[in-house]
Amino acid sequence: MTMKLTEEQQQILDGGKGEVHAKIMKTLVMYGEAFGAEEMVPVTGKRGHLVTSFGLSVMKPVYELMDQLIEAGALSEQPFSVDPRPLDKHVPANLLQNIFFKVMYSKQTDYEAQLEKLGILGDDAFTCTCYMDEVGNIPQRGEVLSWAESSAVVYANSVCGARCNRNSGILELFGSIVGCVPSFGLLTNEGRKASWVVEVRTTARPEAQVLGSAIGMKVMEDVPYVKGLTPWLGTELTQEAKDYLKDFGAATASNGAVGLYHIADLTPEAAEQGEALIAEGAQTYVVDDAELERVRSNYPVIWKERDAAPKLCFVGCPHLSLAQLQDWTKSLAEALAAQGRSKVAVPTVFTAAPGVLEAFEQTAEATTLKALGVVASYICPLMYMNNPLCGKMPVITNSNKLRTYTTARYYTSAEILQRISGEVH
Amino acid sequence: MKQFKGRVVVPGTVQAEALVSHGGFNTLASFQKSLMFGDKNATCSDQNNPDLNGKPMHGKALCLPQTIGSTTGGMVLYCAAALSRQPVCLLFSKPIDSLAAAGVILADVWTDASMPTVDTLGEEFLEAVQSGMTVTIEENGVVTVE
Numbered sequence: 227m228t229m230k231l232t233e234e235q236q237q238i239l240d241g242g243k244g245e246v247h248a249k250i251m252k253t254l255v256m257y258g259e260a261f262g263a264e265e266m267v268p269v270t271g272k273r274g275h276l277v278t279s280f281g282l283s284v285m286k287p288v289y290e291l292m293d294q295l296i297e298a299g300a301l302s303e304q305p306f307s308v309d310p311r312p313l314d315k316h317v318p319a320n321l322l323q324n325i326f327f328k329v330m331y332s333k334q335t336d337y338e339a340q341l342e343k344l345g346i347l348g349d350d351a352f353t354c355t356c357y358m359d360e361v362g363n364i365p366q367r368g369e370v371l372s373w374a375e376s377s378a379v380v381y382a383n384s385v386c387g388a389r390c391n392r393n394s395g396i397l398e399l400f401g402s403i404v405g406c407v408p409s410f411g412l413l414t415n416e417g418r419k420a421s422w423v424v425e426v427r428t429t430a431r432p433e434a435q436v437l438g439s440a441i442g443m444k445v446m447e448d449v450p451y452v453k454g455l456t457p458w459l460g461t462e463l464t465q466e467a468k469d470y471l472k473d474f475g476a477a478t479a480s481n482g483a484v485g486l487y488h489i490a491d492l493t494p495e496a497a498e499q500g501e502a503l504i505a506e507g508a509q510t511y512v513v514d515d516a517e518l519e520r521v522r523s524n525y526p527v528i529w530k531e532r533d534a535a536p537k538l539c540f541v542g543c544p545h546l547s548l549a550q551l552q553d554w555t556k557s558l559a560e561a562l563a564a565q566g567r568s569k570v571a572v573p574t575v576f577t578a579a580p581g582v583l584e585a586f587e588q589t590a591e592a593t594t595l596k597a598l599g600v601v602a603s604y605i606c607p608l609m610y611m612n613n614p615l616c617g618k619m620p621v622i623t624n625s626n627k628l629r630t631y632t633t634a635r636y637y638t639s640a641e642i643l644q645r646i647s648g649e650v651h
Numbered sequence: 652m653k654q655f656k657g658r659v660v661v662p663g664t665v666q667a668e669a670l671v672s673h674g675g676f677n678t679l680a681s682f683q684k685s686l687m688f689g690d691k692n693a694t695c696s697d698q699n700n701p702d703l704n705g706k707p708m709h710g711k712a713l714c715l716p717q718t719i720g721s722t723t724g725g726m727v728l729y730c731a732a733a734l735s736r737q738p739v740c741l742l743f744s745k746p747i748d749s750l751a752a753a754g755v756i757l758a759d760v761w762t763d764a765s766m767p768t769v770d771t772l773g774e775e776f777l778e779a780v781q782s783g784m785t786v787t788i789e790e791n792g793v794v795t796v797e
Contacts, residue, residue: 253760260660260752277722284686287733288726291761330687374722394725394753411749446675447717447748483675483719483748528698612683630699631680631721 229255229408230265238404246298250400257397258408266406267413270370271388273347273363274306274402275356277374277395280609281312281334289333291396292340295403302345302402307356307363309375310545310577312609316601318538318573323615330613344399352604353579355472355545357381360581365390367494370413372401376479377472377544377627383486385463385471387494389413392447392485412449412486418495419449419505420488426454427514433638434474435626437513440521442482444511450478451504453490454513461491465549473625476544480627528633534620539570539646540607540634542577543625548585551578551602555591558598561647569599571648572622580604608632652797655776659792660747661755663767666787667739669780669796670711672702675719678750681708682727685736693736702782712786713738714777718751728754732764740788743770744777769794 231239239251258266278288295301312331319327338346347363354375356363365371367387373379374393382388391411393401401407411417422445426432432455441450459467471489478484488496488503495503541554554576562568576595578586583602586592595602607623610616611632621634622645629636637645644650677697684696685708692707718724728751731737741755747770755768769792780786780796787795 249760253756256756256760257749257752260747260756261749278726282687284689284734285730287730287762376720376722379722392722392749394750394757395723396726396729396757397753398722442719446719480720483717483750485749526698612687614688630677631683633698 229258229263235266235406244298246294246300247404250300250404253397254400254404254408258410261408261410263408263410265409267370267409269304269372269401269405269407271365272304274302274304274398275363275373275375275378276306276308276398279309279311279352279606281331281337283330283332285333288396289337289340292344296340296343300403301343302399303405304402305345305347306402307347307351307353307361308341309352309354310604310606311352312606314603314605317575317603317605317610318601326613326615350580353545354378355547355579357386358547358579358582360548360585361579370407372398372407374398377476380475380479380485380487381472383412384475384488384493385468392483418486418503420451420503421448421505421508422450423504423508423510424450424452425510425512426452427512428518429515431458432513432518434470435477435624436518436522436638438474438477439481439626440513440518441511442478442480442484443521445482445484447483447485449486449488450484451488451490451496455489456491459489459492463492465547467492469547469550472544477626480630525629525636527635529620529635530618535651536572536622536645537619538621539572539574539642540577540621540623540625540628541574541642543607543623543628545582546576546578548582551576551582551586552589552591555595557643558600558647559594561643561649562598565648567648570646572646574646575601575603575605575607577603577605577607652795653779655772655794655796657769657772657792657794660752660768660770661759661765662790663740663765664788664790665740665767666785667710667712669714669782669784669786670703670706670708670738671777671780671782672700672715673777674700674702675717676700676713676715677720678718678724678727678754679721682731686727686730686734691736693731708738709736711738712740712742714742714780714786716777717743717745717748722750724750725753725757729757729761732758732766733762735764737764737766740767742772742776742786742794744772744774746771
C-alpha cells in the first residue's frame, strides 16, 4: 500500500486495535488508492449521515457486518442521522401489502437496535434531508464529511460547501468509525472544479427535477457549473432557492452520479470564485425548452395499463421542507376549491423528516392538510414502492429519483396538483 | 480478437461471457429485485437500462462505463457478492466511480467472493465488446475480447 498514513492510522492498519479495525482501515486505504489519494484527512464534520435505514430481510450480509463492528467496539465517532424509515402504518396499504411489508422489513427492529449501538442521533433522526433546520445535521462550509445518501451528499457539497465524496453505504460508517477518509475527488480543490458548463436558456423557470435529470444524464459523475438560473433563483440562498436546489440535486445524483454542482452567483463556491471554478477544456451543455422536453419524453412509463387511474401519489422524495409542506397545502386547498372538492381525488402522501412534521403540526396548514385527506408521513417512498405488490400499483410522483428506482410515473409538480385536485383525470 | 490494457483495481484472472451496458450502470436499480426476491441469476431490474434490463448478471463479465445512482450502490454490490449473485468481474471503460470502487473493495476485504476489476479500458473497449462475447482478464489488467 502506497498511501502515506499517520502513525496512528498505520497502527490501526497493522492490527493495533484489532482485526475488525484493521479491515476497516484496509478498506478505506484501498478505496483511497483506487483514486490516487496520497493521505487520509480527518473527518471534521460534527455529525455523520448513513444511507442504510431499512431492515430488509435479504440484506443479511450487512447486518452480520454490523454485528462484527459492534462486537469489536468499532462505533461511530460522530453521532449520525440516517435515511428515512421504510414503514409507516399511516400510509395507505391493503392487507396483503401490510403482510408483505412485515416480511420484507422483518429485520427493521433489529437493525434499528444496531444503529442505536453504532451511534444514531436519536429515534427521530430518520430522513434523507438531515440538513433541514428542524433536524439540525447541517454541515458547515469546508467541513470534511463521511456521509452517504446521494441527495444529501450533493446538497452538503453544493449548497453547504462542505466536502464529501459520494461514499457508498458501509464506507461512510467506516470513515466515521476511524475518524478519517482518503483525500481525493470532491475533498480536493482540483476535484471541485467544473468540467461542464451548463447554459440554461429556457423561457420559464425549469422544473427542478427535470433540469437535474437532464444534467445528471449528461454529465454523469462530473461537476457541472450551471449558468442562467439567476432570473428564477436569484443570488441569495433563500429557503425557496434551497428547496429548489434540494430537488434539483437529488435528480442530478439519481439520474446521473453528480456529487457537486455549482450554480453561478448562488452556491457558496460559485458566488465566491465565479468562473475560476470552471476547469480548462470544460464541455458545454445547452438546456432549452426543447432539450427538457426531449429528456422528459424519454422517461419510460412501465405501468401495465398506461392510462390507468393513479391509486397513490407521493410528494416528497427527497423529503419536503417545512416551507414546501406549507406551500403544497395552500396550493392544494386552492386547487381543490376551484374544482369544488373538499378532499384529494387521488390518495396522496406528503413526506418529510420527523422534525419537520413536528414543526408542521404547529402550523395552521397541518389542520388544513388533514382535512384535505392527505397523509403527512416520515416514510421513504422508495422503500414503500420496492415490492411487487406496490410496484404494480399506478403510483404518480413529482420525484425523478422515485421514478428512476421504481415504477412510479413522473409528473411535474403542477401536473401532480392537477391530478390530485381532480382537475385532470 | 482485440486486446485492451486497463488499470487493475482488484486483481484476478477470469474468463466469462460479456454483458455490456453502454449507459451508466445503476447498481441499486439493477440488483434490487434480484436481492429482494432471491433471484440467483441476478436478473437486471433497471427499467432505464435497455442493454441490461431483464438479463441475468450473475456469472457475467459486466462491461460498463461507470456506475450511477444511489449511494447504496457499493453496499448492494457487497451484498450481491456475499450472497454469491455477483458478476464475476467488472470492466470499466472510464475510471471507476466511488460507489463501484467501494463495492468491489468491500467484497474483496470482507467476503470470499472477489470480483476482479479493471478500469480505464477506454471507449474503444465498449465499442468493441458485445454481450455474449468471451472476455478474458489477466492479472496485469490486459483484457481480451473475442
